Amino acid sequence: MPGTLQSRLSRRHVLEIGAAAAGGFMIGVVLPPVRGRAANGPARPMLTAWVRIARDDTVTMMIPSAEMGQGIATSLSMLVAEELEVDWRKVGIEFAPADPAYANPIFKMQATGGSTSIMAFFVPLRQAGAAAREMLRQAAAAKWGVPVSECNAVNGRIVHAGGKSESYGVLADAAAQLAVPTNVELKPRGAWRILGKSTARLDTPPKVDGSAQFGLDVRLPDMLVGTIAACPVFGGKLKAVDEKPALAVRGVKAVIKLADAVAVMGEGYWPAKKGLMALAPQWDEGANAALDSERISAALQGGFGTDGAMAEAHGDAAAALQKSTKIVEAVYTLPLLAHATMEPMNATAKVSTDRCEIWAPTQAQGPAQQVVAKILGLKSEQVEIHTTYLGGGFGRKFELDCILQAVMLAKQAGRPVKLIWSREEDIQHDFYRPVSAARLRAGLDSAGKVTAWDFKIVAPSILTRVFPNLVKDGVDPTSVEGAVESPYAPADRRIEYVLKDVGVPVGFWRSVGNSITSFYVEGFIDELAQAAGQEPYAFRRNLLTDKPRHRAVLDKAAEMANWKAPPPAGHFRGIAMHQSFGSIVAEAVEISIGQDGLRVHRVDCAVDCGIAINPDTIVAQMESGIAYGLTAALYGEITIKGGRVEQANFDSYRMLQLAQAPKIAVSILEGDDKPGGIGEPGTPPIGPALANAIFAATGKRLRSLPVVRNGIDVA
Numbered sequence: 148m149p150g151t152l153q154s155r156l157s158r159r160h161v162l163e164i165g166a167a168a169a170g171g172f173m174i175g176v177v178l179p180p181v182r183g184r185a186a187n188g189p190a191r192p193m194l195t196a197w198v199r200i201a202r203d204d205t206v207t208m209m210i211p212s213a214e215m216g217q218g219i220a221t222s223l224s225m226l227v228a229e230e231l232e233v234d235w236r237k238v239g240i241e242f243a244p245a246d247p248a249y250a251n252p253i254f255k256m257q258a259t260g261g262s263t264s265i266m267a268f269f270v271p272l273r274q275a276g277a278a279a280r281e282m283l284r285q286a287a288a289a290k291w292g293v294p295v296s297e298c299n300a301v302n303g304r305i306v307h308a309g310g311k312s313e314s315y316g317v318l319a320d321a322a323a324q325l326a327v328p329t330n331v332e333l334k335p336r337g338a339w340r341i342l343g344k345s346t347a348r349l350d351t352p353p354k355v356d357g358s359a360q361f362g363l364d365v366r367l368p369d370m371l372v373g374t375i376a377a378c379p380v381f382g383g384k385l386k387a388v389d390e391k392p393a394l395a396v397r398g399v400k401a402v403i404k405l406a407d408a409v410a411v412m413g414e415g416y417w418p419a420k421k422g423l424m425a426l427a428p429q430w431d432e433g434a435n436a437a438l439d440s441e442r443i444s445a446a447l448q449g450g451f452g453t454d455g456a457m458a459e460a461h462g463d464a465a466a467a468l469q470k471s472t473k474i475v476e477a478v479y480t481l482p483l484l485a486h487a488t489m490e491p492m493n494a495t496a497k498v499s500t501d502r503c504e505i506w507a508p509t510q511a512q513g514p515a516q517q518v519v520a521k522i523l524g525l526k527s528e529q530v531e532i533h534t535t536y537l538g539g540g541f542g543r544k545f546e547l548d549c550i551l552q553a554v555m556l557a558k559q560a561g562r563p564v565k566l567i568w569s570r571e572e573d574i575q576h577d578f579y580r581p582v583s584a585a586r587l588r589a590g591l592d593s594a595g596k597v598t599a600w601d602f603k604i605v606a607p608s609i610l611t612r613v614f615p616n617l618v619k620d621g622v623d624p625t626s627v628e629g630a631v632e633s634p635y636a637p638a639d640r641r642i643e644y645v646l647k648d649v650g651v652p653v654g655f656w657r658s659v660g661n662s663i664t665s666f667y668v669e670g671f672i673d674e675l676a677q678a679a680g681q682e683p684y685a686f687r688r689n690l691l692t693d694k695p696r697h698r699a700v701l702d703k704a705a706e707m708a709n710w711k712a713p714p715p716a717g718h719f720r721g722i723a724m725h726q727s728f729g730s731i732v733a734e735a736v737e738i739s740i741g742q743d744g745l746r747v748h749r750v751d752c753a754v755d756c757g758i759a760i761n762p763d764t765i766v767a768q769m770e771s772g773i774a775y776g777l778t779a780a781l782y783g784e785i786t787i788k789g790g791r792v793e794q795a796n797f798d799s800y801r802m803l804q805l806a807q808a809p810k811i812a813v814s815i816l817e818g819d820d821k822p823g824g825i826g827e828p829g830t831p832p833i834g835p836a837l838a839n840a841i842f843a844a845t846g847k848r849l850r851s852l853p854v855v856r857n858g859i860d861v862a
Contacts, residue, residue, distance in 0.1 A: 192323030230276030257513030262824025450605030456621030467599030471590025490538025542655030578654025595679030669835030721839030729823030744860030772829025
């Protein structure tokens with residue numbers, strides 16, 4: 148498509164292509180998967196699509212999901228290794244190529260998000276390990292001329308009852324020639340020797356010794372390094388730019404104009420960045436040039452006066468409210484938030500007439516392959532995606548914008564291009580957590596029991612852009628998740644949703660809608676407890692009489708915090724609980740507020756995520772989710788003025804610092820017969836628990852965040 152990419156692929160067009168493609172690559176997975184191809188060639192035989200065994204007995208697990216720090220490469224490998232009966236010390240990992248065989252069975256595409264990796268692959272990868280085990284047993288039986296039933300898999304070897312023994316490495320070639328069995332028996336939970344045990348992460352050694360490849364580490368022969376400036380106003384276009392100042396910078400090789408951006412390519416990042424800084428692009432700012440945070444806030448508030456779509460309706464909330472002794476009403480709001488991943492957005496692309504190779508820290512290998520193939524006029528198998536480690540994802544690296552820009556630049560430059568966004572570009576051109584507002588009403592009877600509630604949530608829609616087929620009857624489920632089907636909900640309840648586009652691109656942010664609705668529901672539950680004259684923890688506990696799992700998690704967090712005893716002098720506590728992604732998390736926060744400001748001293752966290760695959764990872768992800776959510780609660784806010792994001796770097800979009808990090812204690816309560824998600828559920832409760840602690844300390848109810856916007860300094 149010579150001469151067409153520049154005109155066709157603005158940022159807005161990229162978004163539309165991504166949404167269109169999302170409806171077309173919902174490819175089913177055959178379980179267990181068929182034998183796949185090795186990313187590095189056929190030298191080491193593969194047993195199923197998931198396992199490669201070398202002659203030195205090393206076992207390589209193919210990882211279909213993105214490893215962005217959440218520990219999934221280790222946990223997924225544990226699923227396979229448990230059934231394969233392998234020596235864990237010989238296990239390694241390799242990221243799977245973009246291929247339908249590696250699609251997430253929940254998403255029906257190869258992508259990572261929604262804390263679904265373990266949930267989705269819990270059975271399939273155990274089946275894959277068991278299938279490989281049976282193939283090795285069959286190979287050994289054929290070699291020895293004995294029944295398969297007499298051959299057992301033991302710690303990386305097949306052992307015969309008569310004394311014969313052979314390693315997996317010796318048997319792998321023969322085993323790889325066999326048909327993959329489709330009906331395999333899985334080990335009972337009581338026989339597990341790897342799953343459920345705290346296991347050291349497989350990605351730690353390469354990250355320590357520097358051999359782990361992140362997107363920024365990619366280097367190719369003849370590669371240019373580029374950086375980019377998009378129109379600072381959402382939806383704006385590039386009007387004109389004089390290229391000469393950039394081309395005069397030593398090391399700059401090319402300036403490429405896109406529909407809504409200008410990129411500079413050079414011998415390295417700094418020449419490209421200097422060249423970009425020398426430019427003075429002229430922008431057509433378009434319809435959003437007057438957009439600001441005040442207009443956005445007014446639009447959300449205006450949504451309360453319009454009819455919305457029904458997200459949940461049970462009983463007769465209106466009638467029950469009329470009969471209530473007391474009605475409590477409040478309006479809560481939350482701002483836009485950026486992802487601000489540790490590793491800035493980047494991607495490397497190499498484009499020829501009949502092939503495209505991409506190296507990227509991406510959460511969306513499958514969608515990237517499909518969309519790139521579409522815009523280049525190639526078949527999907529002509530687009531190869533090399534997934535690198537991700538220096539944080541949090542939903543941001545599900546988006547394809549940086550990858551598609553790299554592809555466009557490489558095609559026009561005629562050379563491989565590594566595109567690196569500056570931190571400013573990253574924060575000011577994100578797909579933000581949606582701004583949101585909620586009007587909450589609930590009734591109490593004379594005993595202080597909740598009789599009914601009626602909520603209205605006004606927010607932009609993520610899914611309308613990304614997966615429009617999932618928006619049903621006007622309801623984007625990500626905008627109301629966590630409020631709908633709340634464990635606290637009374638029999639008579641109603642939740643209405645008003646979809647309000649505010650002109651700012653929005654996307655998946657860690658825990659998606661749950662980080663919003665948890666603040667609304669858990670803050671409001673505290674208000675109801677106050678109105679009922681009851682202690683907040685006891686009030687919650689009474690609402691959970693028929694929810695034993697939720698009650699147990701709440702009780703555990705309270706026990707860890709020593710809730711029934713007074714806190715230390717000058718300290719105050721708040722508590723919150725939230726269920727998301729199949730897991731229940733409760734957190735109790737202990738704070739003090741002195742002359743130097745607010746200090747968060749301690750967070751006690753209890754989690755029930757069903758079956759605990761790797762307890763060490765669960766603890767780490769709870770700690771991570773709490774730190775991420777605490778940053779947002781204390782500081783997080785993206786504001787708009789003149790159509791532009793006002794924040795630009797970590798001086799204006801602040802992060803939690805090490806000295807401010809609280810002590811965190813985590814307890815795991817196992818329940819259910821399947822695992823829940825763990826990468827995101829630690830984030831939702833921390834904001835409301837903190838706000839509830841601040842109310843306990845000051846008597847001031849925080850119905851909006853961040854804390855620093857409420858007149859409270861942070862020490």
